[in-house]
Amino acid sequence: MNGQAENIKTELLTQQIVGKIYTEVQKLTTSEQSIKKIYQQRWIWELIQNAVDCKINQKPINIKINFNEESKILTFAHDGVGFSLKNIWSLVTQTSSKQTDDVKTGEFGTGFITTTVLSPQITIKSYIVDKGNTFEITIDRSGSTYEEINSAVSNNIRTLEQISNYTGESCDRKETKFVYNLSSSNDLEKSITAVKEGLKNLKTHIAYLLTINNSIGTITINDIEYTVQENKPVRNLPTAQICFIKNTHDANKLYVFKYNSEHTSLLAPVQFNSSTNTFSFGAILPESVRLFCVSPLLNTNEFYFPMILNSDQFKTKMDRDGIYMTDANNVSLLNEASIAYKKILNTYKNFQTANIYNLCDINDSDPFTTYEWKNSIQKEINCQPMVLTNKNTLISIYDEKEKNRFTFQHRKKNKIFKMCMM
Numbered sequence: 001m002n003g004q005a006e007n008i009k010t011e012l013l014t015q016q017i018v019g020k021i022y023t024e025v026q027k028l029t030t031s032e033q034s035i036k037k038i039y040q041q042r043w044i045w046e047l048i049q050n051a052v053d054c055k056i057n058q059k060p061i062n063i064k065i066n067f068n069e070e071s072k073i074l075t076f077a078h079d080g081v082g083f084s085l086k087n088i089w090s091l092v093t094q095t096s097s098k099q100t101d102d103v104k105t106g107e108f109g110t111g112f113i114t115t116t117v118l119s120p121q122i123t124i125k126s127y128i129v130d131k132g133n134t135f136e137i138t139i140d141r142s143g144s145t146y147e148e149i150n151s152a153v154s155n156n157i158r159t160l161e162q163i164s165n166y167t168g169e170s171c172d173r174k175e176t177k178f179v180y181n182l183s184s185s186n187d188l189e190k191s192i193t194a195v196k197e198g199l200k201n202l203k204t205h206i207a208y209l210l211t212i213n214n215s216i217g218t219i220t221i222n223d224i225e226y227t228v229q230e231n232k233p234v235r236n237l238p239t240a241q242i243c244f245i246k247n248t249h250d251a252n253k254l255y256v257f258k259y260n261s262e263h264t265s266l267l268a269p270v271q272f273n274s275s276t277n278t279f280s281f282g283a284i285l286p287e288s289v290r291l292f293c294v295s296p297l298l299n300t301n302e303f304y305f306p307m308i309l310n311s312d313q314f315k316t317k318m319d320r321d322g323i324y325m326t327d328a329n330n331v332s333l334l335n336e337a338s339i340a341y342k343k344i345l346n347t348y349k350n351f352q353t354a355n356i357y358n359l360c361d362i363n364d365s366d367p368f369t370t371y372e373w374k375n376s377i378q379k380e381i382n383c384q385p386m387v388l389t390n391k392n393t394l395i396s397i398y399d400e401k402e403k404n405r406f407t408f409q410h411r412k413k414n415k416i417f418k419m420c421m422m
Helices: 002-030 033-052 085-093 110-117 146-164 188-212 328-348 372-383
Strands: 061-068 073-078 121-127 134-140 176-181 216-221 224-234 237-247 254-260 265-273 278-281 291-293 308-310
Touching: 002 146, 033 061, 033 073, 033 110, 033 188, 033 216, 061 188, 085 121, 085 134, 085 146, 134 146, 188 216, 188 224, 188 237, 188 254, 188 265, 188 308, 237 265, 237 328, 254 278, 254 328, 265 328, 328 372
Parallel strands: 061 216, 291 308
Antiparallel strands: 061 073, 073 176, 121 134, 121 176, 216 224, 224 237, 237 254, 254 265, 265 278, 265 308
């Protein structure tokens, strides 16, 4: 009877697992094109966040990404801790263990399934922390029917049982790899596009990511290694710094201005002059997200805030593509950030070479027009001297009575630019 009960329990659990995976796979394959576009960018951040969760104590993690378009193989590797038995079971069965684990060992949430947008077959090479043995398992999500998914999941469960029952010697492997064979995709061209979109998105935000997230030591993309070389204090703002991000491809560096408040930080690209030890603010790329919660919140590139805003305390939406605007905690963070923003503008308003107009690029189509923090930011922008006149002086858009001093032609609608009065 006990054996029969165990078989029934196993069958029911397998059916539950298969049902969940089948539903998630169907979502991925039948989503609207706009949703699929987000998945094409999101997969890289799922893997990076999962790698960061595997950090060993206080040691920064190192990430390596390699895409060989000729062989159609993408490899994502990190040198963090491997998997516990519970975690590898959670990953394969697509059930998150993050809510219950006290120690982060190879944690993977249900968002990992979005990486199958690259390839339905993912080979994982790692080691089991509990036992010390290496393992290799290929997760197969290529099935289009319930029966095909059921067969693949059953095969994976049998492999997991073998991994769990291993009694041999331990190993010295200290690396985890995820290998995506794009040739197994039903649409190779879309898979290649997804890889390129994800890597492009990473490169767009890599300087901000490394500046914000000190859990990451290096990120290597196709043998080009990116890392923070130096953090240089800023003389006029005690909690601000310039971060120098170098790469092994060329001598050019990326420079990021970062200003820390109690719970938030504001970032912007800068050009740095080492001979004079001065910097000027650069323009934030239109494709850059405006909100980070340690990692970028995709689809926030049109958010109203004029600088890159990061807080690890944001209450984010489930798909990490925004924040809840009515949440009291989020509103408090936005208020704090707006105060910091105004302090930055006031600090550099008399420095013509600082180019603070690059910190005033905002999206006026944002629907949240009644928030106090937004209105205060708009007022600050209107009243700061940042328009260069033909007398080589800076004046504000609004006068003391908060009326527009003049009209001029913007080079781009709804954006502030340096220009001369006629």
